[in-house]
Amino acid sequence: ALVNVGCDLYMQAAIHDTSHIMVAVGLGFYAQLTPTEALVFISKKCDALQARADALADEATEMQAQIALVLRGIQELLGIPDPSK
Secondary structure: OEEEOOOOOEEEOOOOOOOOEEEEEEOOEEEEEOHHHHHHHHHHHHHHHHHHHHHHHHHHHHHHHHHHHHHHHHHHHHOOOOOOO
């Protein structure tokens, strides 16, 4: 199999011992885990990333609502008719 050894440089490699694998845990750090440990880590990481994505989506929705409120206030102050009515 071709393995990326860095900077998009690939070389032919064969893995004889798959009892442990290297998993990127973040900030450029890697951990040597068993496949079972890796699956547990990946599951927890996916859950954490989904929670973060949900929080960001909620924050974006709140910002959109605030922007709409400010725009309506500006329209009212300037006497501009609301185009949605």
